[in-house]
Amino acid sequence: MSNTNPLLDVSGLTKHFPIKGGFPIRRTVGAVQAVDGLDFQVAEGESLGLVGESGCGKSTTGRLITRLLEPTGGRVTYRGQDITHANRKQLAPIRSEIQMIFQDPYASLNPRQTVGKIISGPMEINDINPPGGREKRVRELLEIVGLNPEHYNRFPHEFSGGQRQRIGVARALALEPKLIVADEPVSALDVSIQAQVVNLLQKVQRELGIAFVFIAHDLAIVRHFSQRVAVMYLGKIVEIGDREDLYDNPRHPYTRALLSAVPEATVDEEPRERIRLVGDVPSPINPPSGCRFRTRCWKATEKCATEAPPLVQVEGNKPGHLTACHYPETEPTIPAPRLSKDPEAAA
Amino acid sequence: MFRFLVRRLLGALVILLIISAVTFWLFYAIPRDPAMMSCGKNCTPDMLKQVRHNLGIDHPIPVQYWYWLKGIFVGRSYGDFGNCSAPCLGYSFANREPVLGTIMDRLPLTLSLAFGAAVVFLVIGVGAGMIAALKQGKWQDKVASSASLLGSSLQIYFVGYIAMYFLVFKLGILDNPSYTPITQNPVKWVSGLLLPWLVLAIIFTANYTRMSRSQLVEQLSEDYVRTARAKGLSRRNVFLRFAWRGAMGPIVTIFGVDLGTLIGGAIITESVFSLQGVGRLALDAVNKSDLPMVLGVTLLSAGAIVLFNIIVDAVYALIDPRIRLA
């Protein structure tokens, strides 16, 4: 990653969704703090993974950097241009360079359009006429994503789930983007099909040099796909770093707990010791003071409640590996300490 | 719930205010002079001026509207035409009596017509829909579906006259439509309105059959219905306690809208059966350019629709705990 000239530079990114209420006149009475002060960069051709559990703000982040949503605060800079509050007109040239792939390949394709029409849509909107015509380009794209170019005139319902996701990829590639934000692109697919699509995305990323922000809840797939990974919890990044550093030497207790909870398809003689997090993720309307993870953390002290830990390179981290914790983990690898299994203990 | 009702009722008042203002203003776009009509054939310019003054239409429109609004709260005097005590919705040029009184005279018939028909089409429509949903694909379903298709393509003036001809004049099964207040003679009330109820219901039933069938079919394929079966509950129990509950919401919604509309006057039905309800009143008022009456009837129907919308939302919240009223 080059800090000097990143493709995408996000700093202090914040999104609060207002909550309406009150009587007799409705007004804003609070906010869902979906994303609260994110800093990260994405270099050209690099893949950054965003992981976290539902409600951590990873999908909102994806929508903020593609400017499907407007940030409440902070700054999003794409290739040196501030797009935080850019209007439709200013965004138009950038929209073709930043594309998005969605989770649900059924819902995100118009069922009344042919595949050819779907994939050439972005070219029409942006009035782009590739040499040889749009149809030729669409056929090339179909070839790239592993579909039969002859299927140009078919409709989405004639394809399987995995094939539909390939159509989504082809559409995203139509404008030769520099950055693709993929929001859970494989989680709706069968295991055997997931691997096909992951391999396709990997091929696209490498051969076409496209940068990715890869949003997923599956830690193994993120590790497989992204060189750098950021772990989110309740609207904040708790840890970010190169995948080897992060997965082999997680410093944030949450990262460690998350990794230890992933079931692996291996049968060990001795069952892997697991960290069991108790309770539920607190509400983003009224997140805990200080460190947001403290209510479920086995290391939390007074300090964690009063002081929000900054996201920094804590002692022992390699460069680029940042952790937001007052008491970072020191043991290099899993297994880690075991917590009480009684959920009522925390309640 | 209280907050919801207060907020919605305030909103309803604003809506009614806007509707009255728009109706008021639109009326003057019609190139007809109500004073001319009230004044009669041998009208001198002086008399016309006097009539205008008495009717209160010699002021600019906003001032007239203000007087009208004021009349609702403090009443109003119409000179030679007489007085109209609060709440005064205006004075009918054509009928020479206060608007509100006329409407109140006609309302019992319209309410009887609306509620009676509603009971008939709700029971028959939803009943047929339930049977069709339970017997999906079987003959009962096909009969109900065909009947509802036929019903929804019929028109009142067609069915109404045919039914009159056969059931009343030829066969004499039903009484000639008439209105007797329920307080006077309940039996006559029913027998006089039975034909209009049935005819109105034919038109509306179809909608309810289709709606309740599709809603129930959808609910029966919901995951929680499967869970209820997996718990060991019987098919009947699941149908009544689970599927039916979910299907109720949309049915209540269209029922509220239909009832609100009917209370504003079933113009065609009342005309076909020569019943002097609110619908006929509205028709006559429009023909006679009787602004205060038009305004009064418009507000009544708008008020009924707005009110039933609020009721529907409140009932919805009772049916579905996920809906929070605010």
Add this chain to the structure above:
Amino acid sequence: MTSTDQQPFLSVKDLRVHFSTEDGIVKAVDGLSFDLVKGQTLGIVGESGSGKSVTNLTILGLHDRDRTAIEGEIVLDGKELLTASEKELERLRGNKMSMIFQDALASLSPYHTIGTQIGETYRKHTGCSKSEARKRAIEMLRRVGIPQPDMRVDDYPHQFSGGMRQRAMIAMALVCDPELLIADEPTTALDVTVQAQIMDLLKDLQQEFGTAIIFITHDLGVIADIADDVLVMYGGRCVERGTKQEVLRDPQHPYTLGLLGSMPSLQGPVDVPLTPIPGSPPSLLNPPSGCRFHPRCAFAEKVAGGLCSKESPVLEVVDGRGAACHLTPEQKRELFADFAGTRHN
């Protein structure tokens, strides 16, 4: 079954479930047999359309009877279920056998409180009073780890978090101490940390009550965590079975091998591409001839005479272990070894 000394509590023999649809006959399950003893967990692995969910709805008798043709035998504790009357099945469901589903929000009634829904199962099968049922519901909520159960019992499902809803569903399924619990992807919609909590809960409850569990999932990682035995389904048939150690360490069917190759791992090398299974799952309306996996199989041409596309391989089970594949053991040893080299775990 590994523990042959115990009588099977549930025995499914040559089950065939065929639906008639407008497009033709769907062979959702086509000749499936397995046994399950008390206190054991059978993991059924398969992708969409493998027939795994249909199998379990059929055990409970919740399939659409008008449109389904069923052959075979399902025996629960000596009772034949396929010939049982609806009334008899209603007595068994929720009582002796119960089921938990994937999407707890959709699977719980939005119109009734959690307490009502748990209590009504108990009342149906014990005939107790409303207040007793409520007490039982609170006790069950406490047992599945819902904090403040006496207050939460009157909540509606939408007021619960995803993990708590799944706990409530488990409480509902276990309220009558069933002897067979069928869990259909119960953790798929949950986050990993919550998934871990739920799997712990199921394991604890199983130890306490000796429940037999059928755990349906597409995730071999979950299987490794919770199952004793594994049954891999593909296209309505069982392609491989054995203990989880046997199946995960030494897969004997190319499909199982392919599933393992499709899954990235948290450890090991990062820059090795995944080895996915090409193509898509088969249509059950018009399944492939012979071995249903052969159009996607990397080794089909290694079998002489195009046997894979002509003849359906037989699943021979010895000591609970077997795979339905035409490859010889020698071929597998050789071919799968290469393949295993690229595996991620």
